[in-house]
Amino acid sequence: MYFLVVVGTWGLASSFFERAPAWLSIWLPVALTVVATARIVTWVRLRHQRVSAKLAFKALRTTNRVSGLISLAFVIWALTLTPYADDHTRGHVAFYLGITSVGCMFCLMHIRSAALMMAIVVNGGFVWFAVLNGDRVFLAEAINVVLASAAMLVILRVNFKDFEALIDSRRRLLSQQKELVRREAMTRQLSEEAFRLAYMDDLTELPNRRHFFEELGDRIALRQRGEGEGNFFIGVLDLDEFKRVNDVYGHTCGDRLLRHVAERLIGLNRNDMFLARLGGDEFALLIDADPSDGEMVRIGSQICHQIEAPMDLEDAVLECSVSIGFARWTGEGQTPEVLYEQADYALYQVKRGGKAGCQIFGPDHEFEVQRARVLERSLRSATFERELSVVFQPIIDTASGRVLAFESLARWNSDVLGPIPPVTFIPIAERIGLIDSLTFALLRKALPELARWPEHVRLSFNLSAKSVTSSHFIDGLIGEIEALGARPERIDFEITETAMIDNFAEMASAIERLKLAGFGIALDDFGTGYSSLVHLHRLPLDKIKIDKSFVCNLVEDQASCTIVRSLLALGRQLQVGCIVEGVETAEIRDLVRDLGGSIMQGYHFARPMAADRVLSYLEQLQGTGADDTTPQEVPMSRVVNA
Structure with missing residues (x-):
C-alpha cells in the first residue's frame, strides 16, 4: 500500500516540478515518502520475526490510528497543488485521488476500520476537489469514485466476514487439534497407568x-x-x-x-x-x-x-x-x-x-511330588471310618509310676497304598482341606476308648494349626464331644508352638474358648519356636511338652542338658506342667530326672499301642506295686515289656 502511494505521489509531483514551488512539488513529497518508508520498514521487520498476539494487536491498532492521518496528509498535499494546475494536471490530481482511494482500500481489506477511514478521507477530499473546481466532469468522476468505493467497501465487508469465518474456523480447528492432542495424551497416560496397575506392583515397582x-x-x-x-x-x-x-x-x-x-x-x-x-x-x-x-x-x-x-x-x-x-x-x-x-x-x-x-x-523331588499326588488322590477317596485308626502312647509320672494320660496318634491303612505314616498324610490333609473331617473321624474313634479307662487317666489329642484358628471348627469340636458324652476335664488338646507363632491372636482366642469349655491345653514341641517366651505368659496353658529334639542328645550334648534344665525351671516358675518327649533309654530317663523332670513320654516306657492293649498295659503297671496314693519308682523293664 505504501509503495503504491509513494509511486503515485511522485508521479503527481513530477507534473508540477515546473509549475509549483519546490517546497510543494519536491520537499513535501520527500517528507511524505520518509513517513511511508518508515512504515514499510516497520512491516518488513514484523514479517521476519515471530509475532505474539499482543504485538500483532499493537501493530493493527497503530495502523488504525495512522491510516487516517497519513491519508489526510496526502490528500491535503494533492489539493494544495490545484491552484497551480491546468486542465490536464487537474485531471492528474483527480486520477491520483481516485486510484489512491481504491488501491488503499484494497490493501486494507482485512482491516475494515482502517479501510473505511481511508475511504472517507480520500473520497471526501476528491469530492471537495470536484466542488471547488466547479467542473461537472470532475464532479461526475468524484461521484463515480464514491460509488465505486462504496461498492468496494461492501465487497470488502463480505470478504472480511469470510476472513473472520476462516480465522474462526482455523481457531476452532486448532482448538480441536489441541483438544485431540490433550485427549490422546490423557488416553496414553491412562493407558500407561492401566498397564502399570495391571502389570506392576505398587509397593516395590517390580512386575507383579x-x-x-x-x-x-x-x-x-x-x-x-x-x-x-x-x-x-x-x-x-x-x-x-x-x-x-x-x-x-x-x-x-x-x-x-x-x-x-x-x-x-x-x-x-x-x-x-x-x-x-x-x-x-x-x-x-x-x-x-x-x-x-x-x-x-x-x-x-x-x-x-x-x-x-x-x-x-x-x-x-x-x-x-x-x-x-x-x-x-x-x-x-x-x-x-x-x-x-x-x-x-x-x-x-x-x-x-x-x-x-x-x-x-530335581528327580528326587519329582518322585516325591508324584507320590504326594497319589497320596492326595487316595486320601480324597478314603473311607475314614474304615481306614483310619488310633493308637495310644502313655504319658507317665515317673515319680509315682502312674499313667497320667494317653496321647492319641493317627494311623492310616489305605485300601490302595497300605500303611501311611502320619508325618506323610497329615500335611497333605491340611493342604487339601480334609484335616477337619480327619480330626472328627479320629476323635470319634478315640473318645469311646476314654470312657473305658480309669477316671484319673486323661486323653491327649492333637489339633491341627489349620483347624484351630477357625471358630467354626471350634464350635463343631465342642459339639462333637458333647454329643459323644465325653467329659471335657478329661481331655487335653495339644497345639504346636509353631501354630502359636504364626497365628497368635486367633490361636489365643481359640485356646480361651476351649479353656472356658473345660478342656486342658498343652503346648506341643515347646522350644522349637522363636517367640515362645514372648507369648507363653499370655496363654492359659496347662502343660508344655519339651520337644524330643532337645532330649535325644542329652547324654553327649551339654547344651541340650542346659536347655532342658532351663525349660523345666521355666515351667515350674509359670506353674505349668512339663512333659519331656523322646525318652527312649533308661540313661536318658535318669538324666531327665536329675535335671528336674518327672513326667515323660517315649519308647523307653511304651511304643504307641492299639486301643485293645491299653487296659492290659494299665493292669501290668498296677502289678508292679504302684497305687494311686503311693508315689514310687516303676520297674521300667516291665513297662517296656508291656
Missing part, C-alpha cells in the same frame, strides 16, 4: 504376578517355536519370619523391608534376570543364561548373601534371611503352572529343612 506369568509363558512359547536359545531357570523366593516382622514392628516397617529387598535384588545387576513380586513376601525371578546347577546354586547363595545384610528401616535395623527354590525348564511338558509348582516345591523343601538357603527341583 500377572506380568511374571505372562513373561514366563512367552519364554516357554518362544522356545517351543524353536526361537529361543537353551533352557532357563525360574526361582521363587520367600522371606523367612516375615510375619514376625509385621507382628513386632508393624506393617509399615514390613513394607519398607519389602522395598529394601526389591532394591537389593535389582542391585544384583544381572541383565539376564527378570524380577517380579508375586505377593506378600514372595518374589520370583527368571534367569535366561541357562547356567549349570552348580552355577545356579552359586547365584542363589549370592542372592541370600545380598538380602541377609542388615537393613536400616528407620524404625529398626533388621536382618532377614531368604529361602529360594529353583526349577529348570527342560521342555518336557512343563507349563508355566507346572514350572512354578516345581520351584515352589523346592522352596518348601528349603523351609522344611530349616529355612535360609536354596534348592533346585
Whole structure:
C-alpha cells in the first residue's frame, strides 16, 4: 500500500516540478515518502520475526490510528497543488485521488476500520476537489469514485466476514487439534497407568504376578517355536519370619523391608534376570543364561548373601534371611503352572529343612511330588471310618509310676497304598482341606476308648494349626464331644508352638474358648519356636511338652542338658506342667530326672499301642506295686515289656 502511494505521489509531483514551488512539488513529497518508508520498514521487520498476539494487536491498532492521518496528509498535499494546475494536471490530481482511494482500500481489506477511514478521507477530499473546481466532469468522476468505493467497501465487508469465518474456523480447528492432542495424551497416560496397575506392583515397582506369568509363558512359547536359545531357570523366593516382622514392628516397617529387598535384588545387576513380586513376601525371578546347577546354586547363595545384610528401616535395623527354590525348564511338558509348582516345591523343601538357603527341583523331588499326588488322590477317596485308626502312647509320672494320660496318634491303612505314616498324610490333609473331617473321624474313634479307662487317666489329642484358628471348627469340636458324652476335664488338646507363632491372636482366642469349655491345653514341641517366651505368659496353658529334639542328645550334648534344665525351671516358675518327649533309654530317663523332670513320654516306657492293649498295659503297671496314693519308682523293664 505504501509503495503504491509513494509511486503515485511522485508521479503527481513530477507534473508540477515546473509549475509549483519546490517546497510543494519536491520537499513535501520527500517528507511524505520518509513517513511511508518508515512504515514499510516497520512491516518488513514484523514479517521476519515471530509475532505474539499482543504485538500483532499493537501493530493493527497503530495502523488504525495512522491510516487516517497519513491519508489526510496526502490528500491535503494533492489539493494544495490545484491552484497551480491546468486542465490536464487537474485531471492528474483527480486520477491520483481516485486510484489512491481504491488501491488503499484494497490493501486494507482485512482491516475494515482502517479501510473505511481511508475511504472517507480520500473520497471526501476528491469530492471537495470536484466542488471547488466547479467542473461537472470532475464532479461526475468524484461521484463515480464514491460509488465505486462504496461498492468496494461492501465487497470488502463480505470478504472480511469470510476472513473472520476462516480465522474462526482455523481457531476452532486448532482448538480441536489441541483438544485431540490433550485427549490422546490423557488416553496414553491412562493407558500407561492401566498397564502399570495391571502389570506392576505398587509397593516395590517390580512386575507383579500377572506380568511374571505372562513373561514366563512367552519364554516357554518362544522356545517351543524353536526361537529361543537353551533352557532357563525360574526361582521363587520367600522371606523367612516375615510375619514376625509385621507382628513386632508393624506393617509399615514390613513394607519398607519389602522395598529394601526389591532394591537389593535389582542391585544384583544381572541383565539376564527378570524380577517380579508375586505377593506378600514372595518374589520370583527368571534367569535366561541357562547356567549349570552348580552355577545356579552359586547365584542363589549370592542372592541370600545380598538380602541377609542388615537393613536400616528407620524404625529398626533388621536382618532377614531368604529361602529360594529353583526349577529348570527342560521342555518336557512343563507349563508355566507346572514350572512354578516345581520351584515352589523346592522352596518348601528349603523351609522344611530349616529355612535360609536354596534348592533346585530335581528327580528326587519329582518322585516325591508324584507320590504326594497319589497320596492326595487316595486320601480324597478314603473311607475314614474304615481306614483310619488310633493308637495310644502313655504319658507317665515317673515319680509315682502312674499313667497320667494317653496321647492319641493317627494311623492310616489305605485300601490302595497300605500303611501311611502320619508325618506323610497329615500335611497333605491340611493342604487339601480334609484335616477337619480327619480330626472328627479320629476323635470319634478315640473318645469311646476314654470312657473305658480309669477316671484319673486323661486323653491327649492333637489339633491341627489349620483347624484351630477357625471358630467354626471350634464350635463343631465342642459339639462333637458333647454329643459323644465325653467329659471335657478329661481331655487335653495339644497345639504346636509353631501354630502359636504364626497365628497368635486367633490361636489365643481359640485356646480361651476351649479353656472356658473345660478342656486342658498343652503346648506341643515347646522350644522349637522363636517367640515362645514372648507369648507363653499370655496363654492359659496347662502343660508344655519339651520337644524330643532337645532330649535325644542329652547324654553327649551339654547344651541340650542346659536347655532342658532351663525349660523345666521355666515351667515350674509359670506353674505349668512339663512333659519331656523322646525318652527312649533308661540313661536318658535318669538324666531327665536329675535335671528336674518327672513326667515323660517315649519308647523307653511304651511304643504307641492299639486301643485293645491299653487296659492290659494299665493292669501290668498296677502289678508292679504302684497305687494311686503311693508315689514310687516303676520297674521300667516291665513297662517296656508291656
